[in-house]
Amino acid sequence: MTDLTTRNGRPVSRLTFGTMQFGGTADKAESKAMYDVAMDAGINHFDTAVGYTDGASETLLGQFIKAERTDIYLATKVGYAGGASRKNITKHFDTCRRQLNEDAVDLLYMHRFDPDTDLEETFSTLAELQSTGAIRHIGVSNYAAWQVMKAQAVAHALGTKIDVIQPMYNLVKRQAEVELIPMAQDQNIAIMPYSPLGGGLLTGKYTQGGTGRLTDDDRYQARYGQQWMHQTATDLSTLAANIGVAPATLAVRWVLTHPARLSPIISARSVAQLQPSVAAQNFEMTTDLYDQITALSMAPAPATDRLEET
Numbered sequence: 001m002t003d004l005t006t007r008n009g010r011p012v013s014r015l016t017f018g019t020m021q022f023g024g025t026a027d028k029a030e031s032k033a034m035y036d037v038a039m040d041a042g043i044n045h046f047d048t049a050v051g052y053t054d055g056a057s058e059t060l061l062g063q064f065i066k067a068e069r070t071d072i073y074l075a076t077k078v079g080y081a082g083g084a085s086r087k088n089i090t091k092h093f094d095t096c097r098r099q100l101n102e103d104a105v106d107l108l109y110m111h112r113f114d115p116d117t118d119l120e121e122t123f124s125t126l127a128e129l130q131s132t133g134a135i136r137h138i139g140v141s142n143y144a145a146w147q148v149m150k151a152q153a154v155a156h157a158l159g160t161k162i163d164v165i166q167p168m169y170n171l172v173k174r175q176a177e178v179e180l181i182p183m184a185q186d187q188n189i190a191i192m193p194y195s196p197l198g199g200g201l202l203t204g205k206y207t208q209g210g211t212g213r214l215t216d217d218d219r220y221q222a223r224y225g226q227q228w229m230h231q232t233a234t235d236l237s238t239l240a241a242n243i244g245v246a247p248a249t250l251a252v253r254w255v256l257t258h259p260a261r262l263s264p265i266i267s268a269r270s271v272a273q274l275q276p277s278v279a280a281q282n283f284e285m286t287t288d289l290y291d292q293i294t295a296l297s298m299a300p301a302p303a304t305d306r307l308e309e310t
Helices: 028-040 052-071 086-100 119-131 145-157 180-187 198-203 218-223 227-243 247-256 271-282 287-294
Strands: 016-018 045-047 073-078 105-110 135-141 164-166
Touching (some): 028 271, 086 105, 105 119, 105 164, 119 135, 227 247
Parallel strands (some): 073 105, 105 135
16 A cells, blocks of 8 residues: 655554544534544544535644644545536645645545546646645545546556545445455555444444434435444444443444555544544454454445356
């Protein structure tokens, strides 16, 4: 996998802190408290996007990292709205730099695939940003494997490469196992999956009547609305109670334990909510426990129907 380091050469932490809640469900004080907890735990990779909480996420994160910028690996995303044209990338990235109060970031993602813009336009723009030092690494989020490979071919022709992918991945969303993860391993691409807690489903709070994105957001209801997913969450909570650990700790550690050395993006609305995910760093996951947790969910179908040849 691509070796990522901070500006001062320190290895990037296995856990990434996602700041989507900064300035939204987490006010400035709570956001700073979570940032401090992450830093104290050795997390030095922070992820945001130009449009998170209408720009407040980047603005607050930029304030927090200022005194220790060389110790931080900073990632942001552009192009979720408006496409992946040169004009839109430039517009969004200028906004990123203004909100972050930074001239450069370590990793810039295209937030999603744009079928209406030629890949050469997109990646020549990213290559130029890289050549000027405005970005160090190139990433893509929410791309299918075939989209990554098309983009990688264009990037190679331009003398650069895709360094990081950011797919959705958790115990009840395992589609990335079929092609994305093997592809990334083959291409030496680092994998930073988001939603290791399944929008909060795998924390167990919904089995206890709790509320959150799965009750308040139609997108998350659709994404995690299948009965078997909720049964998996219930079973994970039972297993966690039996061994005396938080379900969130098991869910994040399960992603961390994947043989491809995934680096999950954790997030929260408060320090209390964050701590079980941070604790996953130091939880010892045995092979037997990993297999037991894996068996709680439905594995995706393989990429081929010629199973006799696999």
